[in-house]
Amino acid sequence: MHRVLITDNLSPAGLKVLEETDGIEVDVRSGLSPEQVREALHDADGIIIRSGTKLTPELLAGQPRLKVIVRAGVGVDNIDLAAATREGIVVMNTPAGNTTSTAEHTIAMMMALSRNIGPASQSMREGRWDRKKYTGTQLAGKTVGVMGLGRIGQSVARRCRGLEMTVLGYDPFISEEKAAEQGIELYRDLDEMITKVDYLTVHTPLTDETRGVINAARIATMRQGVRIINCARGGIVDENDLADAIESGQVAGAALDVFSSEPPPEDSRLRSLPQVLCTPHLGASTDEAQEQVALEAAEIITAYLLRGEIRYAVNMAPIAASELEAVRPYLDLAHRLGLLLSQLNKSHAVSKADLLFRGDAASKPTRLMLNAFTSGLLSGALEDAPNIINAEMLARERGIELTEATSSELGAFSTMIAATVHTDQGELSAAGTMFGNEFLRLVRLDNYQMDAYLDGLMLLYRHRDVPGLIGAIGTVFGKHQVNISHMALGREKNEPGGEAIAVLNLDNEPSQAAMDEVSAHPDVTGVELVKMPEAGAPLPWL
Numbered sequence: 001m002h003r004v005l006i007t008d009n010l011s012p013a014g015l016k017v018l019e020e021t022d023g024i025e026v027d028v029r030s031g032l033s034p035e036q037v038r039e040a041l042h043d044a045d046g047i048i049i050r051s052g053t054k055l056t057p058e059l060l061a062g063q064p065r066l067k068v069i070v071r072a073g074v075g076v077d078n079i080d081l082a083a084a085t086r087e088g089i090v091v092m093n094t095p096a097g098n099t100t101s102t103a104e105h106t107i108a109m110m111m112a113l114s115r116n117i118g119p120a121s122q123s124m125r126e127g128r129w130d131r132k133k134y135t136g137t138q139l140a141g142k143t144v145g146v147m148g149l150g151r152i153g154q155s156v157a158r159r160c161r162g163l164e165m166t167v168l169g170y171d172p173f174i175s176e177e178k179a180a181e182q183g184i185e186l187y188r189d190l191d192e193m194i195t196k197v198d199y200l201t202v203h204t205p206l207t208d209e210t211r212g213v214i215n216a217a218r219i220a221t222m223r224q225g226v227r228i229i230n231c232a233r234g235g236i237v238d239e240n241d242l243a244d245a246i247e248s249g250q251v252a253g254a255a256l257d258v259f260s261s262e263p264p265p266e267d268s269r270l271r272s273l274p275q276v277l278c279t280p281h282l283g284a285s286t287d288e289a290q291e292q293v294a295l296e297a298a299e300i301i302t303a304y305l306l307r308g309e310i311r312y313a314v315n316m317a318p319i320a321a322s323e324l325e326a327v328r329p330y331l332d333l334a335h336r337l338g339l340l341l342s343q344l345n346k347s348h349a350v351s352k353a354d355l356l357f358r359g360d361a362a363s364k365p366t367r368l369m370l371n372a373f374t375s376g377l378l379s380g381a382l383e384d385a386p387n388i389i390n391a392e393m394l395a396r397e398r399g400i401e402l403t404e405a406t407s408s409e410l411g412a413f414s415t416m417i418a419a420t421v422h423t424d425q426g427e428l429s430a431a432g433t434m435f436g437n438e439f440l441r442l443v444r445l446d447n448y449q450m451d452a453y454l455d456g457l458m459l460l461y462r463h464r465d466v467p468g469l470i471g472a473i474g475t476v477f478g479k480h481q482v483n484i485s486h487m488a489l490g491r492e493k494n495e496p497g498g499e500a501i502a503v504l505n506l507d508n509e510p511s512q513a514a515m516d517e518v519s520a521h522p523d524v525t526g527v528e529l530v531k532m533p534e535a536g537a538p539l540p541w542l
């Protein structure tokens, strides 16, 4: 049974999906302190949150059961992504469920700001009839600048066009064609765009680059009387600079749904300025958006916990259900090569690992395969075996450089993954292939070509290729009651008398005495016992 913890308000539609899914148990809590969230996470396989729960490194550390965090919404700034990644926890969001509601809220804020709806309504409640004081401005014919042309920014832009506004846009990651299709005049320079607008609305995530991007210096270059709307994240518009600019008259008004600290302090200047219209982070708060994000969150978390399907991951590459089955054997092969090289490497001082994907493997998600390989490579070195989410980060944190290359040339096999590990004592390399998507094979170890099974107990011994040796080793294992299920030989040069490697697959683990006897044979130059998962064993993290 997989337990899903829910610590924020989630629409009943999503809860119902979770409750009705076999294999899923739901634990709904509210009003938890950070310490209580930490404790509740000990017994959770996954957690669904909105913006009310902050998942800090302290909460995410030491949660071996926790595999997945789903944000019912877009912004993941309340989740420490680096910490989640380091702990091997996949983080996913529901990117499109609240786009329309947030775009509509932005338009509502823009209109209400322009027509003084908030203060006018308040004045009537207080018994006044101030028609002159609340004269507003019309949107039609005005120019709006949209910073961030993603889902919400574009949705806002389309609505502004419908309101007969001229729409300018700034987003370094959108093409001219895409902007033009929607009637957006695209700027590549924010500083240029903001001098031309009557309204500025921001729709980017809060990042190091966007934090405080709308600040005193930029506001000073804008038209006097500009209006600013922030329904994205608090802090994109510097709150102090905005309050100063409103007090000085440079900015006529601002509409804010989000704040750098939520809720903002009661004595915050922005709360008290009459030119500021505030809502308490309501952009996504509609029945429709909440139902949509809750349904998506429930589906995403169950798909991951029950089937290993990864959608909308923000800290790793996604794998669709349709792709997963096809990719699984490649991940398995890469993981086994990592496990093999990890066990053969005696120096532990790995500085670099290079992966080459050939043939069919080159058309599969190479980043995931690199992670799968790295998780195998590091599995012996770390207390908790890494998974495909954190392996790359853990390797890089340890100064291990990872490279990947692809080649569509087939070579001897229709698919091949080759790995080379660089250590302080030289290089180790191995290559594997698969027959029929199922049978994984080791086809090269260093310079020795072979066809060995990559599963179970593998005994590798380096030897001089002389007659009688195979019989002698077989006799040792027979004496010690160790059954050999398969054997493969690899010769460096395809001629007798040189150096060779034998790979024996064993049904049971040989005793130390048996190992010592094999090692003592005068023609054997090295013996290793490698433990691999059984054939067809599920991947540890999928």
Ligand SMILES: NC(=O)C1=CN([C@@H]2O[C@H](COP(=O)(O)OP(=O)(O)OC[C@H]3O[C@@H](n4cnc5c(N)ncnc54)[C@H](O)[C@@H]3O)[C@@H](O)[C@H]2O)C=CC1
Pocket (backbone or CB within 6 Å): 073, 074, 075, 076, 095, 098, 099, 102, 147, 148, 149, 150, 151, 152, 153, 170, 171, 172, 173, 174, 203, 204, 205, 206, 207, 209, 210, 231, 232, 233, 257, 258, 281, 282, 283, 284, 285
């Ligand atoms: N108020 C609310 O309740 C809600 C707020 N949001 C927030 O709205 C924001 C946008 O959400 P979506 O449109 O769904 O995200 P998105 O990922 O579709 O779009 C973000 C856009 O910002 C652009 N961008 C990133 N850095 C930029 C920069 N330095 N300058 C200009 N553009 C930049 C990206 O290229 C992308 O096109 C997010 O911060 C999200 O958290 C989302 C939903 C509800």
Ligand SMILES: O=C(O)CCC(=O)C(=O)O
Pocket (backbone or CB within 6 Å): 050, 051, 072, 073, 074, 075, 076, 098, 281, 283, 284, 285
């Ligand atoms: O969960 C919410 O209501 C906040 C929505 C939001 O800010 C987001 O999806 O980024």
